[in-house]
Amino acid sequence: MSIANLPPNTPLLSVEHLTVALPDGSDRTHAVKDLSFELHAGEILCIVGESGSGKSISANAIMGLLPGYLKPKTGRIVFKGRDLLQQREDELLTLRGKDIGMVFQEPMSALNPLMRVGEQIAEVLAVHGAYPGPARQQRVLELLNFVGLPDPTTLKDAYPFRLSGGQRQRVMIAMALALEPAILIADEPTTALDVTTQAQILALIKRIQASMGMGVMFITHDFGVVADIADRVAVMEKGVLVEQGPAEQVLNRPQHPYTQRLIAAVPHRNSDETAQGNLTDPVVLEVKNLRKTYVTERGLFVRKRVVNAVDGVSFNVQRGQTLGIVGESGSGKSTIGKCLLRLTDIDSGQLIFNGTDIAPLSQAQFRPMRKHLQMIFQDPFASLNPRHTVGRSIIDGPVANGVPYAEAERRARELLRLVELDESSFDRYPNAFSGGQRQRIGIARALALQPQLLVADESVSALDVSVQAQVLKLLQDIQQRLNLAMIFITHDLRVAAQVCHQIAVMHKGRIVEYGTPADVFDRPNHEYTQSLIAAIPGRHWSPVSARVSVA
């Protein structure tokens, strides 16, 4: 391969002073400004940044995949002595896939749903005329085997819908590797995956990189992932590269204040301050043997399917305590949240709220009690009515429960201050706010009813890490100050460990582990919990110690 011909210390790829302008009327002038970095053979370079930092734009600029309204203004991207920005489209075509491979974020939509997996990989080979004849099928099998997919001979004839997210991402990686490219660009390849799958894919990328000696450019927002795989790290903020260096140095002795802030915001376990809470506090909600099955109706040609989403779950929450419900996608954790708020019917079990079983109540009977149980939703962009002002969204609840309008308005303004928003937000529409701000509005809306129990369903997972840290802190503050019971549903063990007093680990509709964060993390009993904890990215790296060394 061509790597061998290069003199030592010559970078495989070097980006020099790249500037990409944004169209007029955007919130800043440049998507990427004066960006310079080098990628060497045999290393993994992690590009880290929050959303809108320009990390994906830089990757797409290298591949020549920028959308039409974004044009590189100045700078060079040098690969094998050629400036990629000066190449014609047909010259780039021969490069893409052959010399530079790319893996995308969304494995669910990156494969053609109507083409067999094997054909899609073979197509990459066919486009570049590699491995003609029967050798091509052989190569496809080899690749599927190489990325650790089971039984390649049958799997190559499968359609993408039969594969899980992790398997599809492996197929994507196989396609990217098909022609042994010198460079692999991976744009958030594990963000859409569950944590155990993520750990496997990270291990795979690392193994491939080591065995093939490629240069890997890995784009991510997660410092845990960085700690796991990076050799070198480049940190981007608003289109500017603020810091780069060896992983060990950037992670443990960050120089730039932005990097320091980002690392400080990484969710981590409060090793000592996990207040145990008073075990004698009254129980607010007791759940006994909750069961919920989803049944797809039997049709003429469809067999009846039964999914046990929640399978006999029992737990209780005390006043002033936070219970974390942790699990991967499909574990039934969100269904529990919906059941508690009666947003979906339950099959059996008791939901004893302050001594009354709310499970058998009809919707009309339950409605007057709703104000005691409130929810903070997942998607900050879908959880506010775009046609109502923020004030109205907050007031609606108290008004529906009989509070006079003037009183509700006064309280709404108070709440906006409590969630650290400006009082003038009252008359504005949701589209004027960022994701983090909208989530604060959602919190204010829930608090407006002075609930006793707050259910937060993945309420911070859509947010950038620094915003996530702020919202988590706000939730914790409010929960302590108002002495609320809270149920915190999340897929992220690190977040749960940071805010919860008790953690329940869900797997296939059952609680497999239940205890304090210390119990769950240090003495996990169930093997699923053990695998989950082992898969947490960046486990050997502690952001707390990094902060200490800064101070």
Add this chain to the structure above:
Amino acid sequence: MKKFIRRFSANKGALVGLMIFLLVILTAVFCSIWFEESPWSMVAEPLLKPLTNSDYPFGTDMLGRDLGAGLAYGARVSLLVGVVSTLAAVIFGVLIGSLAGFYGGRTDDLLMRFTEFFQTIPQLAMAVVLVAIFTPTIYSIVGAIAIVSWPPVARLVRSEFLSLKQREFVQAAVVIGQKPARIIFTQILPNAMSPIIVTASLMIATAILTESSLSFLGLGDRNLMSWGFMIGAARTMLREAPLMSVLPGIAILLTVLAINLIGEGLNDAMNPQLRKRGE
């Protein structure tokens, strides 16, 4: 709102449509001032060709009735029938569609089978039967057109409700204890308004055409001059005086075209993302 007007006026066709439509409205409003004689009264010699007599620039029909007056009063009937029947159909359709979409399950099944019952009968045939049964008056015509044109609205509203119901802000409204009626009218319906408005604007055009067809078949209101009636009456003289049927035909064509253009303009202005994708 300002943005909406800017996006609407960016569409030239919609602006032209709006101008024609305003002209039709003005005619409908002021026809009794411009033409003091009733369109039914015989005012001049029959079969005057258009543009030959300065008093009657549109000419007269075989009974000497002023065609200009007929066209102007016809605009009044067409608009009245179009707007009122569409309004009635939209209100009924929204009611059925929102109940079906919001409650789902058995309510949905029941209401949708009821809707399909109406959809399986050809619209015009049913309108003819209804008007014939209830004797042709302006009320029975409006009613019949409303009855045959609500099902598509119900279907549209139902599908909008089905998707909006899943959105988190609607769930949030349930959680804060709002009653179903309030959720339907303050949370979901305002977010479903733009497709409803667009459909309604196009339904006005269809209603005008249906009214014309009914009048052409002799099922119009006997006391009101309408474009469809004029065409129907002139068809026996099609060879001798073709313009007698062509003029009201053009009036229908222009009005319906104008409304369709406005409808498309509204659609583009209310869903700007859709248009960008199409270009």
